[in-house]
Amino acid sequence: MLDILAYLPERIRVAILAQKPEGPDGVEEVRLREGRPLSLVFSGADSFLPLVVSRDDLDRCVALISRNSVYAFEEEMRQGFLTLPGGHRVGLAGKVVLENGRPRTVHPITGLNFRVSRALAGAAEPVLPALVDRRSGRLRHTLVISPPGAGKTTLLRDLARLASEGYPKAGLQGQKVTIIDERSELAGSFQGCAQLDVGPRTDVLDGCPKAEGIMLALRSLSPQVIVTDEIGRPEDARAVEEAVNAGATVLASAHGADLTELTRRPTMVSLMSGAVFERVITLMRQGRPGVVRSITDAAGGAVPCG
Amino acid sequence: MWMTLKAGGFALVATAGYMVGQTVASSYARRPDDLKQCQAALGLLSSEVEYATTHLGVALQRVGRSLGGQVGDAFCRAAAALAGPANGTVEAWEEGLGWLQTTTALSRADIEILRTLGLRLGATDRADQLRHLAVAVERLKVQEELARQARDRNETVWRYLGALGGLALGLILL
Incomplete structure (x- = not known):
């Protein structure tokens, strides 16, 4: 989870770190939707934080994820998600731009879903x-x-x-x-x-x-x-x-x-x-x-x- | 004694006039070259975006190093600022523009063209980036042509005007 915080604007980072009682450790997903409250998902159940996500928050996130280079992630944008170091995934929502009937990119991006990746070493040992x-x-x-x-x-x-x-x-x-x-x-x-x-x-x-x-x-x-x-x-x-x-x-x-x-x-x-x-x-x-x-x-x- | 002071004052005023004329004339002379350099830099940046899909920070650094000069330095400065903590593209690009404003003969209108480009730089897909870069290059080309015409009209005028103006003012003050 801590890896993901680096890709979030400061005010969202602070809100996640401050939320109780779960803290940031159990978070499975962080969902940012423009004009809606910030949402965190723990073990399938979600909770909303008292912070409304703005377009600026989303733009900053995209800049951080793409290292200010959206053009370098065209194939990922086409597929609708980007992978971060650590294997975490960011799903994209927004206006899908088509080219020959196929998605070319998502612009503007109005929603981001950060999925925390966790490898469970030993999960397959019993089977x-x-x-x-x-x-x-x-x-x-x-x-x-x-x-x-x-x-x-x-x-x-x-x-x-x-x-x-x-x-x-x-x-x-x-x-x-x-x-x-x-x-x-x-x-x-x-x-x-x-x-x-x-x-x-x-x-x-x-x-x-x-x-x-x-x-x-x-x-x-x-x-x-x-x-x-x-x-x-x-x-x-x-x-x-x-x-x-x-x-x-x-x-x-x-x-x-x-x-x-x-x-x-x-x-x-x-x-x-x-x-x-x-x-x-x-x-x-x-x-x-x-x-x-x-x-x-x-x-x-x-x-x-x- | 009095004559020596007068002669010294005359020399100072005449030199100052000459220097002002040379500075303005040199600014007219350098601006087309600076604009040409900017176009070359944006051309290289287009190649980085189109073929290498290099991240913006690396791309700016590469362009800056391969181009050199004041324009190249501006790109390197923008790249360094982009690598800094919590810096967005616009803030980093402004660093580069600040350098251009103080070290080149680019006019306010020229800088504005680059500033407009900076608002979109890195924020959209490849096709859109290339479009914005091409538009900026085209606008700089027009500026370059105008700068050449202004140079042809004004460079020599300012060189003579500065020297002669300085001499004239010196004589009046004698």
Whole structure:
């Protein structure tokens, strides 16, 4: 959280540091909306501070985030967010300027959402034994399912770290990992360099579309494990199948309440019916991120942890 | 004794007149070159924005170093100010403009063109930045042409006017 304060105008910084009883430590999101009170989000619940955000506050924030160089962040603006050192993300709201029907930039910016990035080292340790094939010592193809905000990315990031470092307790040797990080959330990259701990044998393709990234990684990085977030498009499914056929283990995530809901989506049907994923971890929203509801095999049969 | 003092006073007044004339004439002579330098600096800055997408502080520093002279120094000063704590682009740009005002022959109108550019510098996307830089360069070009015409009209006049005016005033006071 303290990293983020450097990107906020002084009066907002002071207000956040002064707010009680939580203090700045538990803040997950800081939301600035023009003409509205400053909002902080703690563990899913939000609170408003008695400070109305002005256009000047937002302009100052944007200048601080972009180091007075908005033009140097055109691609990020196109995607609607910027990543800060430390892996924190800033989502943009405002008037979206289109070019050939595609977003070109957001101008003026009337809202900013600072999402504090926290790597939870060890979040995946309880589930890892269920994902390792002890005979071959390889990781099984795994899909993590949950609704937004339940900790898919956190779990996947820690799985990438453990796969990269190796986890002898579960019989897993260190693997060459490639993260295809289309939205810079898994590795929290800043200018292409991972800001969060994703392991010593991990390469990151930052900002790269998943399908293209998977093919690129297979061609050039010889990964043993490919990690990617939120698959859902037909081309993603095809690329995942390609990776599996090429002998790489795929760790991926998808939005969905559970396996049943997921298999209603046409794209996912092909992946699930093809039995690509050997393990499916379903998470639930319950206070802290990464709370496991169930681990199943592709057929839906429960798999014990450990 | 009295004659020596008179001669000394005459020499002082004549020299002062000559110096004033030279200063004004030199200002007319330097202004087109200063404007040309400013256009070159903005051209380099456009390249940094368009091709290298360098952050503004680094871009200003690079332009300043490669250009040199008073205009280059102004860019370096703006870059240094931008790196300072809690400094926005406008405040940093003003630092550079302050330097230009005191060390170059740029007129108030020339500085205003640069000041207007500073209000938008770094605050928008690449296409918009390039548009603003191009507009500033065009306006400086017009100023340069006017400055050349003013130089051709006034430089020699002021050189002679200063010297002759000083002599005339000295003679009157004799």
